[in-house]
Amino acid sequence: MKNKLAIGKALLYVLLVLYAVVTMIPFLWALSSSFKTLEEIVSGTISFIPKHFTLDNYKQIFIEQKMFPRWLLNSVFIAVTVTVLNLLFNSMAGYALARLQFPGKKPLFIIILAVLMIPVQVTMIPNYLILKQLGWLNSYQGMIVPTMVNATFIFMMRQFFINFPKELEEAAALDGLSRIGTFFRIVLPLARPALAAQAIFVFMASWNDFMRPLIILSDPELFTLPLGLNSFKGQYISYWNYIMAASMVFTLPVLIIYAFFNRYFIKGISFTGGK
């Protein structure tokens, strides 16, 4: 019996390790390619350890493509702004829907649930025309304003606030704090776990978004990283050493965030996973 258990355990470990290898190979291969010379890339030899280890690719991409730092800045600015606004606005809406009484509450909640079901492609074309009319194509606000609120996270915040203990708010009301004052001073600071999970998802979605910038931004000055990377690939299609170096530069910030906050990622998914 004990033997059998040990074999089962060993099998499970083999499975786990195998899949870990499957997960890691693309990243390791990209990383190793980014340190290889063009000759080694072209020769097609398969080795995870570069023959002539070089940092040249990383230097060269910033020389060949002067826009890289600018793209990085655009991506950071847009993703951070979108995240901050989402945290604020989704919580405000979620709180009103969870705790306050006002005419039109029920229909509004139903509309927000219904919006969750509509695929982006439907609103994409009209959005383009509306932004064009506003003169917001090729602008930061064109990227930020339409995404500064998110129905999924309004819903999530509502669920969070519904389970929030009422006593605190009642005490605040006795102390003469208004509903809005209560929200900002008492409730919001206590919502930190829900906010952390939300922040990570909103940031990732904005940082990785490809379709919206592709449609809205045509001026290379305003490109975000995914878009810039795609245009870089178009220019240097056989220079895989450059493309991999650029890919690694763009992946690093997210990996660093993940290294510090990975428990929030896991928590956040369980949050959105309908619980």
Next chain:
Amino acid sequence: MRKKIWREAGASYLLLSPTLFVLLLFIIGPILFAVFLAFHKVQLLGTATFEFVGLDNFKRIAGDLRAKIALWNTIKYVAIVVPCQTILALVLAATLNAGLKGQKWFRIIYFLPTLTSSAVLTLIFMWMYNENGLINHLLEMFGLPTYNWIGDPKMALNAIMMMNIWSTAPFYMVIYLAALQDIPDSLYEAAELDGANSVQKFWYVTVPYLRPVTSFVVVMGLIGTFQLFDQSYIFSGGSGGPNNSTLTVVLLIYQYAFKTLGTMGYAAALAVALAIIILVATLLQRKFSKEESLY
């Protein structure tokens, strides 16, 4: 008292104002606008003109060969990717949940693809799928046939499928992991008393218990896979090639809306049709999983 009610309503609408603004201008307005566009021929040159054409845009879909190819590719993609990623996610979650040492580290590693942007992942895989690249070398090592993954119309969509199963399964794995924590130990203990082995316990306890979660994962998967765009776009440089083999419905909508002139109304009709297809697929799935749970 009345004053208090009004004040609360005022506070509510103040808190809701940013949401209402975005909801009206960028979501509900556009949905109505999309339906309007679908019944019009749109010209954007100079001042935009809208000419009412009735159902012409929808009729055109039936005669459009590329629309049929795009729909077929998308359905093939959905039909293969959704079951594969769901099963893989479930198996990985159950393995991780077996209480082995170091599972936290495996979980951290497994989750990596979910974090990486679709643009970066697609480029990494294009490099691995290169004719002279890593994947063909590995296949050769094991004596298997090699392929021109990117250039061969028979293989290109498969290449994207494998990449996306690999990159999205971990996300659903985490959803399963959270649900696995809720299964009461007593169920497994009872199964053990009945002499069930690990595989039987997985099949007769874990899988049925997780059925509602599976339903959720499948619906999310359906919605996600029907919208395949980034990977196809980057893989084919926006064309959907080679030979339309990576053309998806969303890529086609993008091309008609923004790359060819005068077809924006037609693109809107395709988008509305896609939304209806996704809705029907979701409802069908819901219905099926409900019927299943009766047995």
